[in-house]
Amino acid sequence: MHPYLESTLTVLFWVVYPLYWIVWWIVYLLVQAGLYILNPLYNVLLFILRPFILVGSFVGQLAYLPIDIIARFETIYIYLGVASLVGVVAGLVLHFTFSALVSVLGLKQSSRAISTYRSREPRRQQAVKAPEVSLHKSPDLPREAIAKSDPARLFARPKLTLQGPSPEGKQRRTLLDETLDEDDDSEI
Incomplete structure (x- = not known):
């Protein structure tokens, strides 16, 4: 930097710096005096506006509630x-x-047309058709016929009853006959 410019800035700093602090203290004292004078008026105004401030605070919190719930x-x-x-x-x-x-x-399956599907459907239904027997009790079918036609043996008599063994004797075994009962007694 130029020597004359440097000395000019130094002189200006030492002249302006004290003026800055003098102006700052004057403004500070004026603000403090104004606040001292306006403090009672401020307290009265704050007391009057207190309900509106509280309602505004409540409305602000209520508006923030959805955002708070989303943030949780x-x-x-x-x-x-x-x-x-x-x-x-x-x-x-x-x-x-x-x-x-x-x-x-090369496992891509060829798309079938609806006509070929419909032509195969009656043959498939005929092959799958089984004799239809109602599994519910009906007066025209004896209980033995229902028990023999029932693959899950829902209506078959159990081998053992409370009165003793079943009069039908030994029947063919299914998975329902293989179930094991759980023990009810425990040491706990």
Whole structure:
């Protein structure tokens, strides 16, 4: 820096610096005097406006309540968002992987027309049809016929009854006969 400019700035600093503090103290004293004079008026005004301030504070808190509730569930939003992204990415990876495998191995299924599907449907229904027997008690079917036609043996008599063994004797065994009863007694 130029030597004359440097000495000029130094002189200005030492002249302006005390003036700055003099002006600052004058303004500070005026503000303090004004506050001392206006303090009773401020307290009265604050006392009168207190209900409006409290209602405004309540309305502000009430307006902030939905945002606060949403913020409480932030971790759930993050968890569900990450889980959905992982699910979408995994689904896309699986889709494209299996699409590539199907095209490479030539496993693509030919699309069937609705006419071929409808022509095969009556044959399939005829092959699957079984004699229809109502599993409910009916007066025209004896109980033995219902028991023999019932594959789950829902209406079959048990082998052992409270009166003793069943009069039908030994019947064919099914999975329902194989169930084990749990013990009710415990040492606890």
